[in-house]
Amino acid sequence: AAGVIQSPRHLIKEKRETATLKCYPIPRHDTVYWYQQGPGQDPQFLISFYEKMQSDKGSIPDRFSAQQFSDYHSELNMSSLELGDSALYFCASSPRTSGTDTQYFGPGTRLTVL
Amino acid sequence: QKEVEQNSGPLSVPEGAIASLNCTYSDRGSQSFFWYRQYSGKSPELIMFIYSNGDKEDGRFTAQLNKASQYVSLLIRDSQPSDSATYLCAATAGGTSYGKLTFGQGTILTVHP
Numbered sequence: 237a238a239g240v241i242q243s244p245r246h247l248i249k250e251k252r253e254t255a256t257l258k259c260y261p262i263p264r265h266d267t268v269y270w271y272q273q274g275p276g277q278d279p280q281f282l283i284s285f286y287e288k289m290q291s292d293k294g295s296i297p298d299r300f301s302a303q304q305f306s307d308y309h310s311e312l313n314m315s316s317l318e319l320g321d322s323a324l325y326f327c328a329s330s331p332r333t334s335g336t337d338t339q340y341f342g343p344g345t346r347l348t349v350l
Numbered sequence: 351q352k353e354v355e356q357n358s359g360p361l362s363v364p365e366g367a368i369a370s371l372n373c374t375y376s377d378r379g380s381q382s383f384f385w386y387r388q389y390s391g392k393s394p395e396l397i398m399f400i401y402s403n404g405d406k407e408d409g410r411f412t413a414q415l416n417k418a419s420q421y422v423s424l425l426i427r428d429s430q431p432s433d434s435a436t437y438l439c440a441a442t443a444g445g446t447s448y449g450k451l452t453f454g455q456g457t458i459l460t461v462h463p
Contacts, residue, residue: 267449278438278453279394292443292450326393330449337382337442337449341393 238262240329240342248348249317257312257345261329267291268310269339270302273324285310286332317349353377356439356454365463369426371437373454376420379444383415384451385424386438394438398424429461 241260249255261268267286271279281294285304296302299317304310314321324346328339357372371385382401386394398413400406400422406413412425422441426433439454 269449269451271451278455279451281450281452284448284450286448291448294450324391324393328451332449338384338396338399339449339451340396341386344393346391 240327240340242325242327242342242345244345245343246346246348248350250350251317251319253317253349255314255317255347257314257325257327257347259310259312259327259329259342261308261310261327262331262340265329265331265340266308267330267332268304268308269328269330270296270310270312271326271328271341273326273344275323279326282312314347319349322347322349352455353452354439354441354454356437356457359456360458360460362460362462363429365429365431365461367429367461369429369433369459369461371424371426371439371457371459373422373424373439374420375422375439375441375452377441377444377452378417378420380441381444382442383413383422384440385411385413385422386440386453387433388436388438388456390436397437426459429459431461431463434460 269284270282273279282296284291302312327342385397400413414423436456440451443450
């Protein structure tokens, strides 16, 4: 079965640079969620989109922005990167229109800020 | 205090034994509850979801939910070394938030041969 696709899988950036993470949800899933997981921590919710509109917002820094496109893929844009942004970034998708909020996670993007 | 709390670990059980993982949550508006398994450096993998009070069984896994006590548990029967991982309990937020997951801190399970 098709799963959530994330790219790139690994990303190394310098401080103050920008990064763009991409997420392709499972086909026919209309809702995308972004989570950040620091070393030894549990995943923290950042932001979610339903039918291309922002649905909910969590502890996402103002330096980060995200959107969902017409084909339902989503991008997380991160600017003025800081050392503390180094983490695993997961995207998850769910078929909200089908009445379920069960989320399936992608493989993640490991971001390292030097 | 975290909104979702898991019993302190790590938990070590012998192969073939039952592993019991527990979780409590504070948001009475939470409607959906999930157990994910996460291997080091990998993404969370959905094991079970439960919405209604009572038990739900899927193969070697049984999830239990008690909304009155705000308690969720996961039993793993016939534990295998491949079950060794971090188990994350998660709950959806109540109110107007839809689907936003709040995770517990995770319980590290080790199944030794």
